[in-house]
Amino acid sequence: MSLFPAGIAFGEAFCNRVEERTRLKKHIDNLRHTVLIAPRRYGKSSLIRQVMEDNQCIYVWIDFLSVTNQGDVEAKIKKACKELLFKLAPELKKLQMQTTELVKSVSPELNLNALGQTLTLHFDTDESIAIDEMLLQIDEYAFKKGKRAVIVCDEFQQISQIADCEPAEALIRHAVERAQAITYIFSGSNRHLLSEMFSNSHRPLYRLCQAMMLERIAASEYVKFLQAAALKQWQQSLSENVIQQVTSLTECHPFYVNGLCSELWQADTPPTAAEQVEQVWARYIEMNKSIIVAEYISLPLNQKRLITVLAQAPTDAPFGAEFGLRTKIPSSSTRRALDSLLEKDIVFVDADGYYRLLDPAVKYYVQ
Numbered sequence: 001m002s003l004f005p006a007g008i009a010f011g012e013a014f015c016n017r018v019e020e021r022t023r024l025k026k027h028i029d030n031l032r033h034t035v036l037i038a039p040r041r042y043g044k045s046s047l048i049r050q051v052m053e054d055n056q057c058i059y060v061w062i063d064f065l066s067v068t069n070q071g072d073v074e075a076k077i078k079k080a081c082k083e084l085l086f087k088l089a090p091e092l093k094k095l096q097m098q099t100t101e102l103v104k105s106v107s108p109e110l111n112l113n114a115l116g117q118t119l120t121l122h123f124d125t126d127e128s129i130a131i132d133e134m135l136l137q138i139d140e141y142a143f144k145k146g147k148r149a150v151i152v153c154d155e156f157q158q159i160s161q162i163a164d165c166e167p168a169e170a171l172i173r174h175a176v177e178r179a180q181a182i183t184y185i186f187s188g189s190n191r192h193l194l195s196e197m198f199s200n201s202h203r204p205l206y207r208l209c210q211a212m213m214l215e216r217i218a219a220s221e222y223v224k225f226l227q228a229a230a231l232k233q234w235q236q237s238l239s240e241n242v243i244q245q246v247t248s249l250t251e252c253h254p255f256y257v258n259g260l261c262s263e264l265w266q267a268d269t270p271p272t273a274a275e276q277v278e279q280v281w282a283r284y285i286e287m288n289k290s291i292i293v294a295e296y297i298s299l300p301l302n303q304k305r306l307i308t309v310l311a312q313a314p315t316d317a318p319f320g321a322e323f324g325l326r327t328k329i330p331s332s333s334t335r336r337a338l339d340s341l342l343e344k345d346i347v348f349v350d351a352d353g354y355y356r357l358l359d360p361a362v363k364y365y366v367q
Helices: 018-029 044-054 070-088 090-099 131-145 156-161 166-177 191-199 219-234 240-250 254-264 274-287 301-312 321-327 331-343 360-366
Strands: 034-037 059-063 106-113 116-123 149-154 182-187 210-213 347-349 355-357
Touching (some): 018 034, 018 044, 018 210, 034 044, 034 191, 044 149, 044 182, 059 070, 070 090, 070 131, 070 149, 070 166, 131 166, 131 182, 156 166, 156 191, 182 191, 191 210, 219 240, 219 254, 240 254, 240 360, 254 274, 274 360, 301 331, 301 347, 301 355, 321 331, 331 347
Parallel strands (some): 034 210, 059 149, 149 182
Antiparallel strands (some): 106 116, 347 355
């Protein structure tokens, strides 16, 4: 297994996040539904999966990225509920497999009553089933079985992009608010849209969840992780200058730390100088240039200009005279361009109030 995967990181490849793992576990244990907010490629999915594995949670993962209408949403949730049912009661999966050898379209329907539970098998139809009914039914089943479970709703912001999305959001709220045994975790790759769904007082999901912000992993944690990885790979430590160059070039962005280190760790010997690290970084940028600059190329000129200037030096006064001299853009145009870049997660405001580029690879490319 690679210590620096391009996708989901788990096990040995998972770096730190001790505080976040502890918090998310407590949320799950206390039935506190959570919306996990972070920029793209910050390791949200890796964190969730690691917590699920650490705590041996019964869970299902719903990826809403491909939904285009309410029917898609219903189908995704229905499929997840069936999957969760089989995880809560594996004996039902065995029964379905025996029953559906010849009839592939049959599916289980669970009926709950005062005397217990009965399982009915019926043929799937196109008839819509209310989202909240599906979710409440599986929650009630888990509660009566004395089991806990988690439903992960990934790329959840896509629901906000379908026509007439509020009824679907309202039905989801109805089920989540009444959950007795299932904890819900919502995440997505567009934090602006996701935040809007849960923080806008006019939206059905307003204040439904505890918000959890995911920041970059501290450089000090990467030092320990990279030294351990170096000892495993080459049986020797890395110099302080080499590790500092890795964290400096990548700005501790999880995706790019993994991207750069996956290249460095392919060598037979460890890098011994900061210059070697930068050479590999430059090669990595060049190899992935078409992906890295794809969004940048399509931007309007004013937004490109702001990116170029911010790549050279961040600012805490983007509408001031000095920044205006650097960009040569009127302040009114700067405001519009900057708002758009913030919304697209290309620019962010750090803890000290400075406007910075989010993507260190874009920064390196345009400098």
